[in-house]
Amino acid sequence: MRQIVLDTETTGLNPRSGDRIIEVGCVEIINRRLTGNNFHTYINPERDSEEGALAVHGLTTEFLSDKPKFAEIADELRDYVKDAEIIIHNAPFDLGFLDAELERLGLPRFAQHVRFVTDTLVQAKEMHPGKRNSLDSLCERYGISNAHRALHGALLDAELLAEVYLAMTRGQNSLTIDLAVANDGAAESAAQIAIPVGEMIVxxxxxxxxxxxxxxxxxxxxxxxxxxxxxxxxxx
Incomplete structure (x- = not known):
């Protein structure tokens, strides 16, 4: 199965008010393995980023001024994601921007180019109700280092989300053993050993x-x- 973990950075929060995509990062997973066949591009949004968004991603108008416009990368992006399962954290946000960009070009909505979209935020809320389920929180929960994430970046966040997704779903393709240890009198999950079914000795x-x-x-x-x-x- 081909899966693509996707993330975007934008000039602001609302595509309906004219905010645009400034970065797209995609990480390819095939049969639950990272292939290294990633897609990444910065995009000239033809406008400034809002102050709050700039503080998050740090991509200035000057830096983006000589980058391709979305129209120039649209076909390459569509070819890359074609017929794959797309994995996004808080999918409505990214899909709203992607749909707005495609609509400007007279192209079908993003979901029509792919197999289907999986929202890891929805999955995380179902698995961890009542807990914080931001990407940073999930990295901490699953022991994935994000110490190098000083600013948000589409490719970096897609790489982190790919690791989080594989950790969240490893029980679907492996037999696991949960080890419980006592901590101040309370039993807590200490580790999880995952063994791919194909590697098991019978x-x-x-x-x-x-x-x-x-x-x-x-x-x-x-x-x-x-x-x-x-x-x-x-x-x-």
Missing amino acids: LQATEEEVAEHEAVLDKLDKEVKGSCVWRTASTN
Whole structure:
């Protein structure tokens, strides 16, 4: 499966009031592995960034003045994301800006170019209700270093989100063991060992273990006065 983790930086918070995209960063994941085939570009928004946004990303009008306009990178971006699952943190924000840019060019909305969009903020709220679920908070929760994130950057944030997403979803493709330790009398999750299913070693039961298993099933048969569900399932 091809997945693209995407992030944008913008001149402000509202595309309807004329704010524009100034940076796009994408990280490719195939079969849960980072490929290094990333997409990154700065964009000349043809306007200044709002003061609050500039404090977040630090991308000045002077720096962006010689960068390509969105129209110049639109086809390359659409080709890159085509038919992939797109992973975004707080997807409505980025999609609102991408749709506004595409609309200016007379092109279909962003979702029509991709397979579907997954919002990791929605996922995080379902997994960690009542907790802070910003990208920084998730990095801390999953032990992912973001010490180098002095300012927001689309590619940097996409790289961090890719690691967060893989950590959030590792139980979907692996068997895990949660280790609990006591901390001041309270049990807390200390670590999680994830083993990809394809790398697991399968050990055959010994004759003694098979005999013990059959003895347990015989006891269950006696208690239910018939065949227990384990024998029924094993014959189907």
